[in-house]
Amino acid sequence: MIINDIIEKLIKTHRLTIEEFEILLSHKDNEDVKDILRREALSLRHKYYGKKVFIRGLIEFTNYCKNNCLYCGIRRDNCNANRYRLTHEEILECCRDGYELGYRTFVLQGGEDPYFTDERLVELISAIKKQYSDCAVTLSFGERTRKSYELLKNAGVDRYLLRHETADEVHYQKLHPKEMSLTNRKRCLQDLKELGYQVGAGMMVGSPGQTLDLLAKDLYFLQQLEPHMVGIGPFIPHKDTCFADKNPGSIQLTLMLLSIVRIILPKVLLPATTALGTLDLQGREKGIMVGCNVVMPNLSPTVHRKDYALYDNKISTGEESAQSIANISERVKSIGYEIVKERGDYAN
Numbered sequence: 154m155i156i157n158d159i160i161e162k163l164i165k166t167h168r169l170t171i172e173e174f175e176i177l178l179s180h181k182d183n184e185d186v187k188d189i190l191r192r193e194a195l196s197l198r199h200k201y202y203g204k205k206v207f208i209r210g211l212i213e214f215t216n217y218c219k220n221n222c223l224y225c226g227i228r229r230d231n232c233n234a235n236r237y238r239l240t241h242e243e244i245l246e247c248c249r250d251g252y253e254l255g256y257r258t259f260v261l262q263g264g265e266d267p268y269f270t271d272e273r274l275v276e277l278i279s280a281i282k283k284q285y286s287d288c289a290v291t292l293s294f295g296e297r298t299r300k301s302y303e304l305l306k307n308a309g310v311d312r313y314l315l316r317h318e319t320a321d322e323v324h325y326q327k328l329h330p331k332e333m334s335l336t337n338r339k340r341c342l343q344d345l346k347e348l349g350y351q352v353g354a355g356m357m358v359g360s361p362g363q364t365l366d367l368l369a370k371d372l373y374f375l376q377q378l379e380p381h382m383v384g385i386g387p388f389i390p391h392k393d394t395c396f397a398d399k400n401p402g403s404i405q406l407t408l409m410l411l412s413i414v415r416i417i418l419p420k421v422l423l424p425a426t427t428a429l430g431t432l433d434l435q436g437r438e439k440g441i442m443v444g445c446n447v448v449m450p451n452l453s454p455t456v457h458r459k460d461y462a463l464y465d466n467k468i469s470t471g472e473e474s475a476q477s478i479a480n481i482s483e484r485v486k487s488i489g490y491e492i493v494k495e496r497g498d499y500a501n
């Protein structure tokens with residue numbers, strides 16, 4: 154099948170086979186192909202979300218982690234990481250600051266810190282939902298049991314982010330310690346969906362050993378799973394990990410993947426990620442211009458920001474929350490889009 158037929162099929166049916174995705178991706182350096190994808194992505198994005206960009210206040214509430222993902226700067230074995238954990242009061246203060254700044258979604262993200270048991274999380278989430286009943290709460294706290302996801306959903310969590318990282322078993326094992334498995338990752342995503350969460354999956358682009366056929370598998374996986382949110386960012390090395398000397402992922406390929414994801418999942422909530430903004434100072438604007446409709450400025454206390462270092466040189470680590478949002482609002486406006494102070498749920 155030639156590339157024009159593949160693009161036509163993609164635009165018409167929003168679906169491709171793995172082989173077709175692979176052919177499409179092999180045109181990653183073809184500007185005409187990327188331009189067609191970008192235009193289609195933007196037209197779908199405008200159809201469902203107009204020029205709106207939703208903001209999520211990111212609260213990085215702990216960097217303790219029992220996992221040892223090979224790419225991640227807060228992995229268990231990194232003894233150079235300066236560990237911290239916010240108290241319930243500190244987390245509620247972040248929400249209070251965020252609410253005043255106009256956030257109506259709080260994203261609680263952390264390393265998989267066993268201190269935060271179901272009981273503690275339920276107490277925390279109930280308190281947030283009680284005080285900010287017009288806000289959505291998103292949790293990004295790794296793999297848990299179905300029972301735990303159920304308790305958290307009942308406590309009021311609306312959305313859950315759990316990137317699948319890679320949809321290929323062999324590649325998954327190269328990025329993760331042996332006690333982790335793609336099977337369990339998929340089980341978590343399935344459980345979250347069945348329990349009624351708005352679910353987010355996604356992958357890093359350019360993780361060590363990744364090839365285009367693996368990214369084709371990721372796209373196919375996303376097409377089948379139909380998540381409400383997709384997080385895609387370039388891999389960026391961290392100096393204290395096994396991948397310290399690996400190359401970062403490609404911005405251009407990340408942008409192409411973002412526009413393809415917008416086409417296969419037209420209503421998806423698609424963040425222009427911090428990793429994209431770290432590798433390219435205009436990265437988040439570029440993301441919005443290929444179909445992204447979400448940004449996630451940092452709401453964590455300034456003193457801890459530099460310690461939530463998943464990768465090197467992460468942006469906004471020295472800023473106050475008010476500065477972060479003022480800065481991103483200005484940038485979004487300059488490219489003709491508009492930050493809105495809404496919950497920003499999945500379009501129905």
Ligand code: SAH
Pocket residue numbers: 224225226262263264265293294295296314315316318356357386387388389390391428463464
């Ligand atoms: N413990 C949670 C949150 C992980 S951090 C969980 O497991 O879901 C959120 C995301 O950051 C990860 O899913 C991963 O895709 C991304 N990430 C981690 N290290 C990274 C790196 N070195 N470069 C780019 N992205 C990275």
